[in-house]
Amino acid sequence: MNQNPTPQTGHDTGDYVTVNIGPSHPAMHGTLRVVALTDGESLKKVDPEIGYLHRGVEKLGESLTYHQFIPITDRLNYCSAIPNNVSYEMAVEKLMGVEVPEKAQLIRVIMMELARIADHQVCIGILGVDLGAFTPFFYLIIQREEIYEIFEWFNGARLTNTFGRIGGVDADLPDDFEQRWEELKPNVRKANDETEKLLTHNRIWMDRTIGVSAFSAEDALNWGFTGPCLRACGVKRDLRIDEPYCMYDKFKFEVPVGKNGDVFDRYIVRMIEMEESLKIIDQAYKLYKEMPADAPLMARVPKVIKPPAGEVYSALESPNGELGFFVKSDGSAKPYRIRIRPPCFMIYQAFPELVEGELIADLVACLSSLNVIAGELDR
Amino acid sequence: MDLKKRVEQCLGPDNLVVSMIECQGDLSVEVPKRSVVDVMRLLRDTPDLGFNFLSDLFGVDNLDLNKPKKKPTKKTEEGAETEEEPEEKGPFPPRYEVVYLLLCLERNERLQVKVRVEESDMEVDTLTPVWKAANWPEREVFDMFGIRFKGHPNLKRLLMWDDFPAHPLRKDYPLEGQGEERHLIYDD
Amino acid sequence: MAIDAYNGGGWIATKLEWLINWGRKRSPWPLPYGTACCGIEMMCALAAGYDMARFGAERPSFSPRQADVLIQAGTITLKMAPAFKRIYDQMAEPRCVISMGACACSGGVFRTYSTLQGIDKLVPVDIYIPGCPPRPEALLQALLMFIEKTEKSQPITHKKHSDLLVGT
């Protein structure tokens, strides 16, 4: 890997030209930076640099109480805040040994799957934009707004939801959820159909994505891939099935698996996952309706949360992959150490291996298909 | 056979287990620092363990835990406050620890492996030959705690800029920083 | 010069100014510098539901030379600060900076070692949008404020555009 000299900005070495891509570059999603050594259009060496959105979240967590940290988790993967909240809450609940009531778990499932749809919609939309197809992005965003409306009307915020509390959720689903959901469901499907029509069987799209930055399952596991990127490589791993949490073992859904681990597979896996999420929400809502109306939403937790000293790791399947929280407590009201295991972090470090030898245009396609969210990458 | 026994069986004969703690079902094993790579290879390759996936790697600074705790002043029945004697200080445990989170994909078991790092010898063997996934997390640990990884292919700062003077996640580093400034000079 | 003769509210100067201001206010091409959460909301504002393009804020250009309005949506860290400053310096006058979101305005919840506590420490900010993140409507409101400000500017009778934007 180190045959070529490390690229540095501003210095061109021999036959190669160093191109500094980012951090303010349309394809770099604001905060990523790639220094690429190029031979014409093809990439000889790629050196990703991160940390442009390092906000010291882990350090911040040590100075806040357990509840105060929940809003900070919103700002990790800002495309879908709810899985972040739930993952953190689950970690603290595990540390305290608290069992969350079933109804609260179902509400969490419903909201998390909605967030998954929203996240995939953004990912696919941006992938389209980066490959030059602008229109699907707009179609997807329109439907995404409707999901936001549900979030907003449930949590009070569109993006940074601060959903749930440690030990359960703070509020029940409002009465007209069913109506809203029935309105939303066909619209999401419609937007997906339109996207499929515009992209999936489009010859140019296929040329641009099939076989681009393909990755083998073995490599993917070695690099610590999780989530859709791993499944695209052909590994059937989904924490929702393998290590069920939040009653996920009660739902029937398929886990889509790709073959080559290329951009197209990642795209298709995400498309199918959206459809599966719709099914999960249907089943979860059915279970939810069977619950008595006055079933508890919160477990018995003290007002000031002081977990016993100890350390736990708890993870869930966020839209990007395994999102885990390691919480270490020293018995006080503030966590001693919070470590966030972001899925992007592990995936993005394999980026040089994914794109070296390909063209600049492929770098863009690959990066968007990995769905790297700087907020959780840099924390 | 439960995980704890299997891990003991695997690592026990070579005296590779320093201690084992279980917290809410999470098993964590502390291993000696010098043999961390061997332990990882053993854990990965032993058939009935098969921890073939490195889920995460990070550091913890135990400075505040090692401090002798101030006992809360107790009011005696007479009302007079009596300061209790500080506890007998034992030898301080090493300040830092590096935690590896392993995962067995076949059995969906998780294991935490810990290495304790003395302040006087801040060097751990790198895990990159075993799992490529250890690359950036090790750089992050270096960035945030200053723990060096011997043999790492590209050990430089990951999240902070290159000439950042401190290691922010250390407990003695204030949250709002020590007034580090970024010079806004263009770099060419 | 003829224009000087009419200085201070002369007919030619004011009408020309009106025309220039009209062009400027109706065509604020944005440079979307979305770094964090606010970037997603900015995307929503650009997209179909809210559609900033109605106000002419179309053709998001990532080249600072071509942009009129720098929308800083999201946190600027100390590591990012030089890059951000450079982007601003490369923009051509008249330029306007919209600081979108609590992080950009003041650092927000991230009062930490690595976060810049407000981009106004680096560049002059014309419009602040509070919120974490602000709703897309707030960004549209900021565009309307940009229009108001532009209407008040005097590009001919005063040389520098940015002098006027501050404090109007």
Added chain:
Amino acid sequence: MDDWLIAIIKVVGIWVWVLLIAVVMTWVERRGAALIQDRPGPNRAGPFGLFQPLADGIKLFTKEEIIPTNAQKLLYIMGPLLFSLPAFSAYAVVPFGDKIILGGKEIILQVSDVNVGFLYILAIGSMGVYGVILGGWGSNNKYSILGGLRSTAQMVSYEVPLGLALLGIVFVYGTFSLRDISLAQQGTFLGFLPNWGIFKQPLGFILFIVAAYAEANRVPFDLPEAESEIVSGYHTEYGSMRLGLYLFGEYVNLVTISGIIVALYFGSWHMPYIDLGAYLGPISWGIVSFCIFFLKVSFFLWMFVWVRWTLPRFRYDQVMGLGWRGLIPLALFNIFITALFIQLTV
């Protein structure tokens, strides 16, 4: 004297007219994008946002002009000029209507009926790339250079199928003059098909339109300014009116290309099956033919918008592959078939 006056009026008139279309075209592009993407689009500047291009123009004119410190000043300034001037010049040989008889004088609706109009178009059309490459080189920016290089490679590759496709038309109509070709497209052949280039050269038409999209740097061939890859490509460092010239030149290019497509393949000013010229007076026919021509042109202009907001972008090597491995063999095949057909039928 009259001839001079008429020539000047024609030149200025068509110049203004093309300019106007290009201006409206920027509006159509934005509103069209909005229509396709389910949003209102610019609607504040004037009725339906029609004055949006005007506002953009005023803004670009009054913006600070920056010449980057490290830029090669002469090349940097020449770039946009070299890009937009050929775009205007190319329209000189494209007809915009049949003819008009004023005061017993016959005026053909074409700036100049050059008998080698084709060669003129090819020559002038390939000039535009100099604007791109000079701009890309002069800016001293790596993205710009990449954009310029991409553009050069693309232009060189697609010049060939473009020329070969045109050769098919020349075989069929036996002339290089665009006006003669337009005139020859009247009536029908085989009894039911309009005598249009598209029916005589269907393969040639497809080749031509693909090559034309590539020449115009439009999606899916917009690699020289691929936004997500190389920021804005060759005009990354351009601001103010120089950028305006680039953007504007692009639309003028589109008008020219659409005009050529209509003149060669879509029967110019002829309506299918109806010879309106026989029913109308000389003046009214002149106006009507002009309108018919520009209706057809506007359809193709709309197609450019339509395609842009529908398709993703090609990759660099795919563009080259399509050009050299796809279009050129097909174009040669087309010429061969055409020649064979003509040989057999004549």
